[in-house]
Amino acid sequence: MKNIKSYIQKTTLSLLTIGVLGACDDFLNTPPQGQISVDAIKNDPNAAETLVTGVYNNLWDANMHGFSYVGLTNIASDDADKGSTASDGAATYGQMDNLSADPSNGLLNSVWSAYYRTIARANQALDKLPLSPAPEITRNRLTAEVRFLRAYCYFNLVRFWGGVTLLDGVPNVDELGNPVLQKRATKEETYALIVRDLEYAKANLPIKGDASTAVGRATKGAAMGLLSKVFLYQKNYQRAFSLADSVVKNQAGNYSLLSAYENIWRAAGANGAESLFEVQTGTNLSCNAAISQYTVCQGPRAGGLRGWTDLGFGFGGPSASLLAEYEVGDVRRNATVISVSSTSGTVLWDGFRVPRRDSVENSYYNYKAYHSRTAEPNCGVNDRLPKNLRILRLADVMLIRAEAAFALGNTTTALSDINAIRKRAGLKDLTTITREAIWKERRLELALEHDRQFDIIRQEEVQAGRAVDAFKAHGKTFVKNKHELLPIPAVQIQLSGGVLTQNPGY
Numbered sequence: 001m002k003n004i005k006s007y008i009q010k011t012t013l014s015l016l017t018i019g020v021l022g023a024c025d026d027f028l029n030t031p032p033q034g035q036i037s038v039d040a041i042k043n044d045p046n047a048a049e050t051l052v053t054g055v056y057n058n059l060w061d062a063n064m065h066g067f068s069y070v071g072l073t074n075i076a077s078d079d080a081d082k083g084s085t086a087s088d089g090a091a092t093y094g095q096m097d098n099l100s101a102d103p104s105n106g107l108l109n110s111v112w113s114a115y116y117r118t119i120a121r122a123n124q125a126l127d128k129l130p131l132s133p134a135p136e137i138t139r140n141r142l143t144a145e146v147r148f149l150r151a152y153c154y155f156n157l158v159r160f161w162g163g164v165t166l167l168d169g170v171p172n173v174d175e176l177g178n179p180v181l182q183k184r185a186t187k188e189e190t191y192a193l194i195v196r197d198l199e200y201a202k203a204n205l206p207i208k209g210d211a212s213t214a215v216g217r218a219t220k221g222a223a224m225g226l227l228s229k230v231f232l233y234q235k236n237y238q239r240a241f242s243l244a245d246s247v248v249k250n251q252a253g254n255y256s257l258l259s260a261y262e263n264i265w266r267a268a269g270a271n272g273a274e275s276l277f278e279v280q281t282g283t284n285l286s287c288n289a290a291i292s293q294y295t296v297c298q299g300p301r302a303g304g305l306r307g308w309t310d311l312g313f314g315f316g317g318p319s320a321s322l323l324a325e326y327e328v329g330d331v332r333r334n335a336t337v338i339s340v341s342s343t344s345g346t347v348l349w350d351g352f353r354v355p356r357r358d359s360v361e362n363s364y365y366n367y368k369a370y371h372s373r374t375a376e377p378n379c380g381v382n383d384r385l386p387k388n389l390r391i392l393r394l395a396d397v398m399l400i401r402a403e404a405a406f407a408l409g410n411t412t413t414a415l416s417d418i419n420a421i422r423k424r425a426g427l428k429d430l431t432t433i434t435r436e437a438i439w440k441e442r443r444l445e446l447a448l449e450h451d452r453q454f455d456i457i458r459q460e461e462v463q464a465g466r467a468v469d470a471f472k473a474h475g476k477t478f479v480k481n482k483h484e485l486l487p488i489p490a491v492q493i494q495l496s497g498g499v500l501t502q503n504p505g506y
Contacts (some may be wrong), residue, residue, distance in 0.1 A: 112157075158190040207220050222392060225396070237407040247276070298370075303362075481504055488500055
């Protein structure tokens with residue numbers, strides 16, 4: 001995307017030729033499609049499904065959920081260090097790690113552009129779905145799926161940058177030069193669009209496992225879970241609690257915690273009982289059905305002693321700050337952190353051996369990002385290892401319910417949720433509950449799952465000094481009234497003719 005104007009022009013011209021790829025069998029039962037014409041949408045009820053699949057497949061975008069995304073989430077937080085060699089990615093990922101990103105950092109524009117490309121595809125689908133001869137209930141479901149995906153995109157955008165440019169439809173040709181299309185909305189206006197989309201999704205999506213939807217599609221539980229998270233960020237604790245409570249009580253589908261924490265991020269746990277929504281991947285149709293470089297960018301990187309085939313670039317390894325938080329006996333540590341011993345190295349769950357510490361650049365790596373080359377499905381392309389990205393799972397919703405319950409004075413529910421999560425982690429029950437204890441469990445349960453940076457900033461709004469203290473423990477300086485948001489990409493401001501305005505402090 002060069003700027004909002006050219007983005008709209010290009011996506012409008014490509015409206016009738018949306019190319020889509022294939023995913024796993026449960027998610028898409030048709031081969032990759034080339035183009036979708038208006039006539040096909042009008043005359044073929046199945047074309048609407050394929051149109052919407054094109055929106056889902058944009059979630060594979062390398063900048064939306066791949067290497068750049070790792071930089072703006074895990075590496076930017078106190079959960080992870082840049083990793084790799086000192087000079088590797090210093091001007092981009094190093095800036096994110098050190099809280100020194102400036103508007104010219106290319107990662108910012110890459111992620112910004114990727115999310116708006118997905119929003120464009122969502123708006124295109126919403127524009128054409130009314131033409132489909134599919135039954136009304138099917139059109140409503142598909143519309144709800146697309147609005148869920150658009151809400152997810154805007155939720156990440158507003159958490160990265162605050163109020164952003166809102167595009168909720170395909171503009172008419174005579175609107176393309178209107179600077180209003182490029183102007184930033186307020187944070188409140190952005191959240192209002194997110195809530196509208198998710199409320200529609202909640203009302204029109206089937207529950208998980210319903211015969212009308214395939215595995216991997218958005219469901220009522222996913223919409224309710226994400227909406228509860230949105231309300232938590234807005235400090236609407238009553239709505240956050242009631243929505244999360246409905247999900248936990250299986251009023252929006254059948255959900256439960258997986259018994260083995262380590263399986264959550266492995267192929268064995270994909271779309272399992274704990275899953276509300278995942279980015280789907282698969283090898284049956286195409287090696288492109290994966291998030292480019294997501295796994296390999298975080299894999300152990302060879303250094304010093306060579307003579308072995310390493311697993312990746314070595315970015316985003318667990319930080320000392322995160323490691324210090326684990327209690328003795330917490331099974332989540334070994335399921336989250338690949339620790340390389342100085343003498344014996346380490347043997348991963350599938351038998352792969354990392355020789356020893358002097359064979360790699362760093363001591364610690366993200367285990368949740370690991371995808372086995374031998375024990376899990378793949379097509380031999382390391383940059384395209386098909387790991388499903390877990391966007392929302394039941395433990396997250398339980399933590400939302402716990403935090404909202406505590407804010408409402410319901411300490412019994414808060415304590416019960418936290419102890420259920422601790423029990424799976426192999427830890428003893430707490431006898432009393434505090435907000436800080438809930439936040440600690442949230443960090444450890446969701447470590448390196450791309451939420452920590454957003455969480456710590458949200459918590460700063462509740463408890464002044466929270467972010468400053470967290471980053472101080474991480475060896476970094478968090479500047480209030482600046483680091484709550486990322487800088488708007490300089491190229492976007494320049495190409496908008498100054499209509500887009502910069503965030504404070506940059």
